[in-house]
Amino acid sequence: MSQAEAQNAASPDWNAPLKHIARLLLLLVAMIAIPARALDVVPYEADGFDRARSEGKVTAVQFHSGWCPVCVMQERGVKALKGDRALDRVTVYQADYFKEEALRKRFNVSSFSTLVVFRGEQERARTTGDFQPEQLKLLFAKAL
Numbered sequence: 001m002s003q004a005e006a007q008n009a010a011s012p013d014w015n016a017p018l019k020h021i022a023r024l025l026l027l028l029v030a031m032i033a034i035p036a037r038a039l040d041v042v043p044y045e046a047d048g049f050d051r052a053r054s055e056g057k058v059t060a061v062q063f064h065s066g067w068c069p070v071c072v073m074q075e076r077g078v079k080a081l082k083g084d085r086a087l088d089r090v091t092v093y094q095a096d097y098f099k100e101e102a103l104r105k106r107f108n109v110s111s112f113s114t115l116v117v118f119r120g121e122q123e124r125a126r127t128t129g130d131f132q133p134e135q136l137k138l139l140f141a142k143a144l
Contacts (some may be wrong), residue, residue: 039084039088041082043094043095057120063115064094086144097112
């Protein structure tokens with residue numbers, strides 16, 4: 001073995017740790033650039049809701065009033081599921097119970113804190129008064 005070969009064999013490979021760091025940075029950038037999907041809660045808007053249903057998406061309408069204690073607990077239960085990746089395709093449209101009278105009639109809703117779940121145009125589940133995240137997750141799962 002020549003002296004140059006011996007010196008190269010004895011010196012550390014500085015490129016290996018740099019390659020490892022570069023891979024980690026690339027992974028980190030990818031994680032930041034590609035947002036995680038999760039359950040989404042948005043204010044009710046007729047065009048967006050109807051478009052999502054016509055496209056076959058999983059949607060829900062939560063008939064809500066800010067002064068209704070059960071509605072507020074239900075809202076908290078729904079929002080507690082926002083990080084649940086199993087529900088990443090669900091969009092919950094929060095409709096004001098009093099302002100959306102036509103929507104209430106359309107879906108035959110007669111009580112506050114009613115949550116109606118759809119897959120596309122088809123109703124898959126509904127509940128009134130449930131607010132525990134575990135109960136709500138099972139309800140949403142019926143449309144997945």
